[in-house]
Amino acid sequence: MTAPAAPPQSPLVRPGQGVSDSPSTWTIAASVAAIDLRRLVRDRVALFFMVVLPFVLIFALGVAFPTDTGVVGVGVVVGEETGIGGELLAAVGGADTLDVTFYDTPQEIVRDIQLGRIEAGIVIPPNLTEVVESGGTGEVRLELDPANQASAMLRNMLDAVVENQALVLTAARFAEDRTGAEKQEALAVAEAQVRSLTRGQVESITVGGSGTPISGFAFTALAQVILFMFINSLAGGSSLVEMRVFGVADRALTAPVTVAGLTVGITLSRFLIALMQGLLIAVVAAVAFDVDWGSPAVLLSVLTLFALVSAGAGVLMGALARTPDQAVAFGIPIALAMAALGGCFFPLSVAPAAMQLVARVLTPQAWATSALTASVFDGVGLGSVLVNLAVLAGFAALYLSFGAVMLSRRLQRR
């Protein structure tokens, strides 16, 4: 073999004369994020899911979800107007937050709850006082619309009334036993004492920490922000699969780039996209739908942590799926199921206790929605949702670690 001839000079081809520095991890991350965003902007379907559909849903569901004026419609069937029944009627009728309508039968109450005319109903049976005073168990039926947050408030209110009555009876029996006083006399004294202690408890129950009427868009907006951050991250795992199947990832790894650097870049890119999705929904909901998000610190903390959770889940989906279509086909149903369980479709507070427990164990959505709900509806600050934030951080660490490990393995597989 002969030695190669001296190469001719060329302004364009200069082998070995343009060696560059190894890019930093940040440069890799920024490059991957920039290219992801550019591709996202070109993808009309993805754009529709990110910047159109969330607001269509917020508008449609917000309109259907009645604006909370702070007044709850309550139907009452009166079987007894005196004694405990009378006390219950007085408590319900005296509450500013309740609009009472009287019915003849429990069936009429159920019908009107189903028709959305009232939110709840109370059925006071005949002879309630007599049954209770004779040592029996009186049953006051409470009919509730499980999808209405006001129902939970009403349950608390009636629990308070029943507890007051229980206190009166307990005190009266105690006085009767110890002093030998007449039953009616003991009851009157106990009633006076308990009232002096508990007056105002029922009145103190309010809807919303701000005391102002809450927009019907508020719950749908906070639900949609969590839903769409997660669902678009999982579906966005398809772009990560494309990076692999197009051979772009392998080509990137022939540059002075480590698997770890590429994994960090991809993850950071998914985080930024998820965070932008959350901030977009939050800002547009505030401006266009007049949603008051409560504490900005709570909102930003939840969005940041949930963006990390979503990024981790997206990376995991991108590592596990074999084709881009698989990421979408599996990602959307999984995200919808977790959203439903995690309180994005109805308030978690009206779900059965067991369901709430399952939701909190399995879904970061439950912790995110409850933190935002507390901030939006109860006006709490960062200090009151620290547990939620800590659990979200835990979910983020779990998803990110698992996703990064799986992606690294996938990138190294030949």
Next chain:
Amino acid sequence: MAFSVNAGESYGLLGPNGAGKTTTISMLCGLLQPDAGSVEVGGEVMRTGRCVAKQHLGLVPQDIALYPDLTARENLRFFGRLQGLNRTDLRTRVDEVLEIVALEDRAGDRVDSFSGGMKRRCNIAAALLHHPQLLVLDEPTVGVDPQSRASILDGIAALQDHGMAVLYTTHYMEEAQRLCDRIGIIDEGRLVAEGTQSELLAAIGQHPVVRLSIDGDPGSLVLALDDEDQVIRCSTGSGRLDVSVIDPARSLAPIIERAERAAVRINGVEVVEADLESVFLHLTGKALRD
């Protein structure tokens, strides 16, 4: 296996499917860590992860490793950034490589709007951004039309002329014959032969054949050629005599002279060169596309 590729040289790596070409290339490019041994590019040891050797190497993968929904320029800028080019150099260099592969007029068009040949050229451009000393091309002409293939091969030859070392794998024997200064044949993970085309042919006893169409007794001509230095062996057929020779150019005159002496009339002469396909078949027992 051990082989080297010098600056300005084109080295063809041939082998049947499953021979280990892709694994070899993966190790060369730092995508796979060898179990033993090492790879050096530009005097630097290649490793998986971040290393200087990668800055000396450009890979043109067999598949089009580009984002189809981005433009040629956007793709090249992305890979240039991953190669560590700074903003100013990147802009200049992207224009330069687009010019090298003659895509400067389509720089702003999406890759999925390109023809197969244009995609292949853009695929090559992405490997040239950082002025590599060694260009590794893994079957870069699969699925392109003959015109584009010729253009790509001319472009690779030009890069080689400018001092770039080229490592080339292909299933097209004629490409290897045309482009490669030296050829290595691998099978079952081992380098079974290496050399120039004529060295490989000689090594396995494959020689060019002077095919004569004749009238008369071929046996008398075979006898007449028996003591001719250039002739290796003869084989006869119906009205035909195949003469294996060392060098067809130097053997034609003596053959014609001996034929006249033996009173054998020659109606036609054809020189059939022995090719790599036969070498490959001889060494591996398989056709190249198996």
